Amino acid sequence: MQNKFQAKLENILTNNKSFLLFREPNSDFVDLWADQKFESKNKFIFNRFDNSQQIIINDDDIESIQIEKLKNELDLNLESNFTQEAISYESYIALLQNTVKELNQTNTDKIVISRIKEISNKGVNIIKTFKALHLHYPNAYLYLWYSINDGLWIGASPELLLQEEDLTIKTVSLAGTLPKNEQWSNKEILEQKVVTDYIISKLENTTNLHVDGPHTIDAGFFNHLKSYISADVKSYDQVNTILQKLHPTPAVCGMPQQDAQNFILKNEGYDRKFYAGYFGYKREKKSLYFVNLRCAQIFKNTVKLYVGGGIMPNSNPQKEWDETELKSKTIGNLLVTD
Numbered sequence: 001m002q003n004k005f006q007a008k009l010e011n012i013l014t015n016n017k018s019f020l021l022f023r024e025p026n027s028d029f030v031d032l033w034a035d036q037k038f039e040s041k042n043k044f045i046f047n048r049f050d051n052s053q054q055i056i057i058n059d060d061d062i063e064s065i066q067i068e069k070l071k072n073e074l075d076l077n078l079e080s081n082f083t084q085e086a087i088s089y090e091s092y093i094a095l096l097q098n099t100v101k102e103l104n105q106t107n108t109d110k111i112v113i114s115r116i117k118e119i120s121n122k123g124v125n126i127i128k129t130f131k132a133l134h135l136h137y138p139n140a141y142l143y144l145w146y147s148i149n150d151g152l153w154i155g156a157s158p159e160l161l162l163q164e165e166d167l168t169i170k171t172v173s174l175a176g177t178l179p180k181n182e183q184w185s186n187k188e189i190l191e192q193k194v195v196t197d198y199i200i201s202k203l204e205n206t207t208n209l210h211v212d213g214p215h216t217i218d219a220g221f222f223n224h225l226k227s228y229i230s231a232d233v234k235s236y237d238q239v240n241t242i243l244q245k246l247h248p249t250p251a252v253c254g255m256p257q258q259d260a261q262n263f264i265l266k267n268e269g270y271d272r273k274f275y276a277g278y279f280g281y282k283r284e285k286k287s288l289y290f291v292n293l294r295c296a297q298i299f300k301n302t303v304k305l306y307v308g309g310g311i312m313p314n315s316n317p318q319k320e321w322d323e324t325e326l327k328s329k330t331i332g333n334l335l336v337t338d
């Protein structure tokens with residue numbers, strides 16, 4: 001197993017091909033995917049936030065290895081960062097104020113605003129960082145994606161978008177963020193309820209619908225509110241339809257969806273690319289898609305961290321800035337530099 005994994009990875013690196021390392025929650029194993037250029041029953045999908053692009057890896061020979069056995073050296077020829085995209089504190093506060101104003105003057109209830117935070121360094125050891133994330137976030141959807149066209153992405157997402165096994169689907173409503181010592185207020189409770197109500201409205205043709213929560217969950221440096229939702233479907237086609245209907249949920253976009261999305265695309269001032277999009281696979285017995293949050297793009301001497309938060313009519317811009325700083329620690333504090 002180990003030899004086949006290493007041989008596959010070496011072949012990928014020698015030929016400078018795109019690949020993906022993916023670890024599911026509560027697993028010590030990592031899967032290696034690379035596109036075989038023809039159809040397979042196994043498909044890994046990368047979908048942008050704005051749905052403008054979907055990349056698919058087809059792979060009949062997914063290899064797995066214990067994460068601790070991964071070699072620490074991974075020689076990728078990473079690009080330098082040519083586009084400075086980080087927004088200043090002042091500009092972000094102005095954007096948040098503008099968003100609060102929009103929410104108070106229109107019928108829009110919630111808008112998720114985000115930004116890029118850039119960190120300069122001497123270069124990241126990618127595998128050591130992946131291993132650190134693995135140990136620190138056992139419950140996260142952990143991936144490392146090297147794409148010839150889209151660069152190197154890494155993420156440790158806490159948010160399941162949709163999972164299906166034996167025609168039972170699972171999803172979660174995740175929203176509301178506070179430092180560990182603070183108590184939930186109406187603002188976070190309503191912010192999360194907007195997501196739960198939205199998800200339930202998209203599951204109209206299912207049976208056995210269950211909602212459990214909201215519960216307080218530990219997301220590393222802070223807490224979230226989370227409800228667990230499950231239901232039964234009649235066919236896999238229905239799973240696909242639900243997936244299209246769910247994305248983007250008000251956890252990453254807002255409510256009403258179209259108004260929030262228009263506001264984001266017009267005002268955020270940068271391209272979210274794959275951040276707040278969804279990633280995941282369809283394999284023969286299971287499909288699993290998660291929201292691409294707590295992610296970063298790694299360049300030669302820079303890391304771009306993507307962070308955001310849900311804005312409500314009574315949001316405090318300074319607190320929302322602090323929340324994005326806190327979220328940036330998820331990946332930012334665990335980067336291992338050479």
Ligand SMILES: C=C(O[C@@H]1C=C(C(=O)O)C=C[C@H]1O)C(=O)O
Nearest residue numbers: 174175176177251307308309310
């Ligand atoms: C938008 C992000 O996270 C989302 C927004 C949250 C919030 O506003 O409290 C919480 C969890 C996620 O659904 C992010 O991490 O960038």
